Structures are given as structure tokens and as C-alpha cells.
Amino acid sequence: MQQIRVLFDIGNSRVKMALACPDGLLDKAQPLRLADLSAAYLREAFLFLLSSHDLQVNDLTGVLLCSVVPELEVLVSQTLAPLLVSPLYVVPRELAVPLSNHYEPAEALGSDRLVEAYAARRLFPSENLIIVDLGTAITIDCVAGESFLGGLILPGPTLARQSLARATAQLPKVSFPEKGIPFRPGQNTETCIQTGLFWGLRAMVRALVEESRQFLGGQAMVIGTGGFAKSCHDLFDAVRADLVLEGLRLLPWQR
Secondary structure, three states: OOOOEEEEEEOOOOEEEEEEEOOEEOOOOEEEOHHHOOHHHHHHHHHHHHHOOOOOHHHOOEEEEEEOOHHHHHHHHHHHHHHOOOOEEEEOOOOOOOOEEOOOOHHHOOHHHHHHHHHHHHHOOOOEEEEEEEOOEEEEEEEEOOEEEEEEEEEOHHHHHHHHHHHOOOOOOOOOOOOOOOOOOOOOHHHHHHHHHHHHHHHHHHHHHHHHHHHOOOOOEEEEEOOOHHHHHHHOOEEOOOHHHHHHHHOOOOO
């Protein structure tokens, strides 16, 4: 019988759930509404995901969680554990990621960054990799061979636009142009902020990727992921929207 896992990517601004087999994700990842993320809603969404693929709980090989939000990790674990006959693992605490981690201390590295690095290492053949996650926070991480070397953390576009509105008297909170906008000086406050956010993000990512590439010796493949990666897709060699889920899927299936 085919091995099946349920995977959870628990982030600061979204939670994704997906079914996977060793060969790939079985469907598009299902986003869960953070505002409604109660035990009852989670249980219903989990069981509906299984039933939509004609699966039952005892068909699962396991459930894997990658989380950067401790409260949601506890909610998901405590809600699903009573339903399961297969193991539930929190990655990397309960299921190690086979990648040498040079972070100090190692346990301080965000689990999403480690899992993304592992996914990129397994999916792409380049010796040197740069993983750019454009989400609530922006992370730019370097991988050489089988080693996670470290990276950079800075505010993402959502935090940037919120801070502008919160810390100033007259600047409004505006939407981020996720599909991109042509470069031209804004002619009102809203377009000035949108142009600054979008093109500032691109310029920052381009410059930091180049610095990271030089650190790695001048050659590296650049992988983009996260909610805003598509808006900067031309800066990357590849874009993988669900890199955390791919990393969970690629972890060894036998323990």
C-alpha cells in the first residue's frame, strides 16, 4: 500500500496542510484560516482532507509538523494526536533533518529555514545554494554541500508597510503590489509607498543575494519561496512555493 503522510507548515501568517507520498504532494497545499484555527476547525479540516482522497486515519504513515509558532504547534499536536494510530513528529525536534547545521546554537535556527535548506539541497544539484524566503520576515540562507552555513533575517513587506503606518502620523497603510508594478516615481502618497516597498524589496533582495553569492565563492543557485516570491521571480533561478512542505516530504520515510 502507498505510504501517505500529512504535512503541516505552521508559519507566522499562514498554516498549510498537505497530503504527500514519497514521490510528491498529492494535491495543492490547503491553507487554513488563522482566524478560525480552533481545535474543532482543525479536526474538521484534517478529516475532510483525508476523506477527499478516500483515506482514513489508519491509512497514514505519519503526520509531520514544521512550526515557528509554539502555540499553534501545541494546538495542532494536541488536536490530532488522539485521532492518530501513526506517529506525529515535530521537525526537527522529534525527527532530525539530515543536514549539517552550523547555526549557534543549533536549536535556535528556525525549523522552517532548516527544512527549506534541506528541501533545496535534495531538489537542486548545485553545490552552493541561496534560499530566499519572502514572507512575514525575509530570510536569505546559504547552503554549501550538505551544510547549512547561516543567513540573514530582515522584515518582510507586510511588516514594512505596517511599521510605516504605525510609526508615522500621516502615512496610510497600503496594500503591497504582489503582482508587481512598473518603476516610476509615485504621484500620490499611496503609489509612493507601494513603489518604494516593491522596488525597495527587489533592490534589497538582489543586493543581498549578490553578497551571499560572493561569500559562497561567486557561484550559487538561487531558490525563491514564500508568499511574495512570485513578485520577484526574475531574481531567482527557481521558485518553489511550498519548499517547507517539500522538505517534510523528502525526509526519510523509514525510522
